[in-house]
Amino acid sequence: xxxxxxxxxxxxxxxxxxxxxxxxxxxxxxxxxxxxxxxxxxxxxxxxxxxxxxxxxxxxxxxxxxxxxxxxxxxxxxxxxxxxxxxxxxxxxxxxxxxxxxxxxxxxxxxxxx
Amino acid sequence: xxxxxxxxxxxxxxxxxxxxxxxxxxxxxxxxxxxxxxxxxxxxxxxxxxxxxxxxxxxxxxxxxxxxxxxxxxxxxxxxxxxxxxxxxxxxxxxxxxxxxxxxxxxxx
Numbered sequence: 001x002x003x004x005x006x007x008x009x010x011x012x013x014x015x016x017x018x019x020x021x022x023x024x025x026x027x028x029x030x031x032x033x034x035x036x037x038x039x040x041x042x043x044x045x046x047x048x049x050x051x052x053x054x055x056x057x058x059x060x061x062x063x064x065x066x067x068x069x070x071x072x073x074x075x076x077x078x079x080x081x082x083x084x085x086x087x088x089x090x091x092x093x094x095x096x097x098x099x100x101x102x103x104x105x106x107x108x109x110x111x112x113x114x
Numbered sequence: 115x116x117x118x119x120x121x122x123x124x125x126x127x128x129x130x131x132x133x134x135x136x137x138x139x140x141x142x143x144x145x146x147x148x149x150x151x152x153x154x155x156x157x158x159x160x161x162x163x164x165x166x167x168x169x170x171x172x173x174x175x176x177x178x179x180x181x182x183x184x185x186x187x188x189x190x191x192x193x194x195x196x197x198x199x200x201x202x203x204x205x206x207x208x209x210x211x212x213x214x215x216x217x218x219x220x221x222x223x
Contacts, residue, residue, distance in 0.1 A: 004156070042118070043157075043201070043213040056210065090156065098209050102147060105156040 003027040004106035006091050012112045013081065021076040021109045023091030029104075031097040032074040034066060037088040037108070049074060050097040081113045116140045116212035120202050125220045126192055134187045134200050134217045142207025148176050148187045149201040151216065157201055161187070189219070197221045 003026045013019050025032065034046040048056035049068040063085075065077040074091055088110050092103040117139040126132040138146070145164040149157035163169055163178035163185060175188040189196055199216040206212065 040122075040215060042215045043203075043211075045210060045212075048210070102159040102162060103211065104159070105149075107156045110154075 004091060004093055004104050006089075006106035006109050008109060009107065010110045010112075012114065013078070014114050015081060015083070017081075018077070018079040020078065021089055021091075021111075023074040023076075023106055025072055025074075025091075025093040025104070025106075027093060027095075027104060029093035029095050030071050031094045032068060032071070033092040033094075033103065034074065034076055035090040035092065035105075037090055039087075043090065047076075048097070055097065078111075081111075083113050086111055086113045116204065116206065118202055118204055118212055118214040120200075120214040120217045122215070123218045123220070125222060128192055128194060128221055128223050130192050132189045132192060132219060134189070134202075134219070136185045136187070136202035136214055138183050138185070138202070138204045138214075140204045140206045140212060143180060144205040144207060144209055146176075146178055146185050147203040147205070147211070148174075148185075149203065151199045151201060153198075160200075192221045194221050194223070 005024050007022045032049045035043045037043050045058050046060045047066045052068050067075040088108045090108045091106040094103045095101045120136045148160040151157040161176040168177045173190045178185045199218050201216045202214040203211045
């Protein structure tokens with residue numbers, strides 16, 4: 001069971017394309033996160049939003065642009081990506097940024113950049 | 115930065131016990147989490163430790179020693195469905211989660 005959904009589940013794009021990843025949470029949470037998961041590497045935190053305000057940008061290149069229009073939706077806009085950006089992109093949410101609650105993850109978008 | 119280490123792979127037999135160790139060095143400590151991730155799926159929450167000691171949840175238990183920067187996840191009575199990657203994650207003073215690379219557990223019949 002997951003209250004966090006992500007679309008699309010798979011995406012193949014060229015380096016000159018522009019695409020967006022979407023995340024939606026149905027848990028009434030106020031904090032949302034983007035992570036990157038590459039093969040054999042730890043999950044890397046990319047962005048954090050708390051009550052729609054960005055609180056963390058973990059030195060992510062500007063070709064990744066997040067957007068959080070409300071507490072339930074989070075987008076990741078992609079443009080002029082590189083092949084090394086191919087990875088699983090995971091969205092997560094938690095009730096509050098500074099609570100003891102765990103984060104709940106979506107199923108991820110498997111991105112391949114050609 | 116954060117440093118979280120766990121073994122890359124472990125193999126065990128159905129019905130057996132496996133212990134996955136995790137050591138960490140972080141800037142501040144606000145809890146340690148274990149997640150299970152099956153191939154192609156989302157990580158799912160297994161356990162949370164913030165105080166020293168053992169937390170038991172059915173077949174899964176997790177232990178924490180803050181002074182040693184050490185935790186382990188114990189999986190008992192292994193089942194085939196337990197074959198997955200197990201992620202150790204530590205929350206720092208800013209409430210950010212840092213993850214280890216994950217331990218792939220293979221359960222054999």
